[in-house]
Amino acid sequence: MGHVVIDVMPKTEILDPQGQAIAGALPRLGIDQFADVRQGKRFVLAVDGDVTQEHLAQARAAAEKMLSNPVIEDVVSVRVLEADGR
Amino acid sequence: MGHVVIDVMPKTEILDPQGQAIAGALPRLGIDQFADVRQGKRFVLAVDGDVTQEHLAQARAAAEKMLSNPVIEDVVSVRVLEADGR
Amino acid sequence: MSDDQATMTTVLDTVDVAQTSPDAEQPWQELGLKQDEYKRIREILERRPTSAELAMYSVMWSEHCSYKSSKVHLRRFGDLPQETPRGKQLAGIGENAGVIDIGQGWAVTFKIESHNHPSYIEPYQGAATGVGGIVRDIMAMGARPIAIMDPLRFGRIDHPDTARVLPGIVAGVGGYGNCLGLPNIGGELVFDECYQGNPLVNALCVGSLRHEDLHLANASGVGNKIVLFGAKTGGDGIGGVSVLASETFDADGPTKRPAVQVGDPFAEKVLIECCLDLYHAGVVEGIQDLGGAGLSCATSELASAGDGGMSIELDRVPLRDSSLRAEEILMSESQERMMAVVAPAQLDAFLEITEKWDVEATVLGEVTDGEHLVITWHGETIVDVPPRSVAHDGPVYQRPMERPAYLEELQADSTARLDRPASDEELRAQLLQVLGSPNVCDKSWVTDQYDRYVRGNTAQAMPADAGIVRVDEESGLGVALATDCNGRFAKLDPYAGAQLALAEAYRNVATTGAQPLAVSDCLNFGSPEDPGVMWQFSQSVDGLTDACRELGIPVTGGNVSFYNQTGDTAIHPTPVIAVLGVLDDVSRHASSGWQQTGEPVYLLGEARDELDGSQWSAVVHQHLGGTPPQVDLRAEKGLAEALREAVAGGAISSAHDVSDGGLGVALAESAMAHDIGAVINLPGAAFVDLFSESTGRVVVTVPDGEGSSLEAACVRYDVPFAKIGVTGGDSLVITDRFEVPIADLRETHQATLPLALDGR
Amino acid sequence: MKIGVITFPGSLDDHDAMRAIRVAGGDAVSLWHGDADLHGVDAVVVPGGFSYGDYLRCGAIARFAPVMDRLIPAAQGGLPVLGICNGFQVLCESHLLPGALTPRTDQRFYCNDQVLKVESTSTAWTSAYDEGAEITVVHKNGEGRFVADEHTLDELEGEGRVVFRYVGGNPNGSYRDIAGVTNERGNVVGLMPHPEHCVEEGYGPSLDGLAFFTSVLTAAAGV
């Protein structure tokens, strides 16, 4: 089974309350080296067999039409899931 | 500015109602080649300057302690954000 | 993994195999069974159980499913007359939920349940699936769920673990209930050290139905199909029933970490609408929800309540995870599933409706003649049992009981030795201190996260004494509900504690003008293996039974949660009592805030010097000791009747009962509701009048010219009354003592939770 | 006058919207998400709730329901359409209305009685209000924070298309306190608060929501 990964992130000009809340809370755990945190979404789409160009094309269409809202989000990548989890 | 990416996904044995709803809806757009969809989270943490080993260590700690819920989620990767958006 | 477990995974353990390998070792201990229980299973079957049978017996004979420690006590509820002041119960204890007639062809069903341990492990999902589970119980009676309530209890408000679990639990109750479209109309929020490490998450659901829509859980009629519908089955909460509900947590947290269940409220919402369509189409013979113990429970309970046997092809169960073994499928607690019994002629119509709602439905088998529940896996028999032996013939324990030795000393240590306020200034300061304390303060931080308006039938919700929902849009017929328990009182005296909880919930319902009809309870206690806890439990059941008899209302159902303790320390006995009342027209109800200036304020009932266990003793002196306030059920009943008559006759413009914190708090709450103050002349000694938690009291206001009809009602029902003041102004004035501007009351009342939970 | 109310899987306030239409004197017609037909209604309410569990993004999946294939062109052609809460989210996802609704700043669901200022009475759904009137309606959502880019926000203000603004406190962090907007033509209106919960004495905080439904009955009668 192959997998396609789609990453969607909030647009930088849009306030990301989830990211902000995390950024505010991390220092309480002693984690204080990050200037900013943003939270987006990751979708993993499974295909039977290997990922083909057609799968990637369909995934791109899914990403644009349904999985992201262009008013507030960017699709940052659509790609084959690699063995190391990327 | 450098960025660390953290990917968190629902554990495979745990119900993912979001992924299910998406999987159910994609065929309506003619997108019918995916056997399964799962939705997770992607966090992007910004650092001033380049990402160091220490940043990665802190990010790993953040991922385990706050950004994922070990009862239902797995941290699938913690890494430097590459130029192509991965 | 031991060898025998390895065998379980590789070789299918059929009945035939079991017969030929009587001495194979089985992991009964790991599954939580005791040696004699395992022996009994072998006696029942006259052979060793298969691993699938063992799985079924172990979950069904767990404390949570079999009530093995509580059964002998709960039977006493059954001795109560099985009727409400409005007539016979349509279904009683033993069904998924009791059903009572409220007139005009309408019935309601309600039940309260706990999801304490799962919520400690995974607060959001634990609380969410707790709501989901109780809602399915109500659906299984043929009812439309119409509202929920959520009594919650946590450790100290400033403890880090409270900060960990509380926001998640509240978000989970809201996340599931809001998405389901059920108004949340009330609950409780209590903080006490004794719940540290063992929060209590109880959830109540109420549903309404026409009499003819009543459905019961039984599988009758040979040849009728058994249909599983709803979500696919996954590996959720396997063993959760036995492990979660029966194991004690040690100080470091849960001893075992089983897979948690994740809820899908969307799937449940669709399931509700789908079930209602199925009922209205008349295509369901019997129905059962899948909750704890999943398919093991649903199949054995349906079959044993029916008049025949049942055969099931387990391999037909739609799976989310194809690697699940038969035993796991039988034990899985995947949420949002139901099981129906459907006549063959109606199967197509049934499946058409499930398809309309996009709900997966699968015929698993049918009702057979004979007495056996037979389950096959790819054609081979893996279960062949008498269903009753699984569902009903579980072990029954007469656990040893003993009055705890500490009680003597605890009861002797009364509040008599505590310093009472020495000046009016101190009196005022202590009133504010109690008003702002975690258990008395404004609960909006929690309740604002709940939708109280959805479906448009909510006539009253938080922060009212009781929630009220309309059942019939035409006539306005509806119900009022309240849940209560004061665990401090129950700790001092568990018999009286249960009665006090009942009396308070009853009174809260009565203050709306409703007629109280029935009780559901959630009995949260420590370990039943501790004779002291068992004694508390038995006392509480006795107290509740005796009180219900006196009030003339039945216990229609409930839930027991044991093992609520950390190490050897049990929680306070916490018998949470829900009372349901009926209003023939909910638009004619009393609510608790003062709405008009210039109206006389009456106090119904009388204060005694009863400060033991009070909020004042807790907040001002961190003290718990003595004996709780006296319960007078005859007086409660008279009070309720007087209120009902006065509300119906328009002689009451607002009513608020006196409970936690005493009269001072009740007056402050009445003033804050609509920003209308009052000048109050206390009838007796100021301190006792303001802080005593004597029962049977309600503060009411009376519209112009109605004083005499209120007084007449009080005389008729033997209710003591006193005119204690008049509404108006923007302060609460206690004549000759002190006054507090409403703005100050509000600031104190509202500051506590946001400060503790958000740091602001 | 027939007013349709769409039911998606997970819709919750469809029942209340139907009741509000009846209270206002209209005929309420139930429309099913899977049915690509508007059954000749004169106006449509897209109700509140959690269509598809609000999974992915609120309204994102409902937007692709068969009934939307009919509703979108009809709305573009002038059919009065009101989106309440989740319905507003669906209309934004369908691009019938600008902007997007995102999680509240504190990320908690919040239910309160909210005061709104009526800023435009020239829509199909607000003509029965007085301009500038303050009304109290139920507000309840977890993802009601209206966002759009500066340009869009300026355009909305400039064209008088901000229909409602929160007053006495912004309950969800919406940009410029915007509670509801309309399209250029004024036939499509979306808002987060719930007028359908405010039409009956004794249920809900006021009767201030009724004028939505009387407005559209007048507008539809004029067509």
Ligand SMILES: Nc1ncnc2c1ncn2[C@@H]1O[C@H](COP(=O)(O)OP(=O)(O)O)[C@@H](O)[C@H]1O
């Ligand atoms: N967890 C909760 N969920 C919903 N409502 C709650 C919750 N906790 C408290 N409330 C509501 O807040 C109000 C005040 O609670 P409380 O003082 O315990 O009421 P009472 O003393 O009348 O039983 C009541 O309306 C109660 O139903």
Ligand SMILES: [Mg+2]
């Ligand atoms: Mg009360």
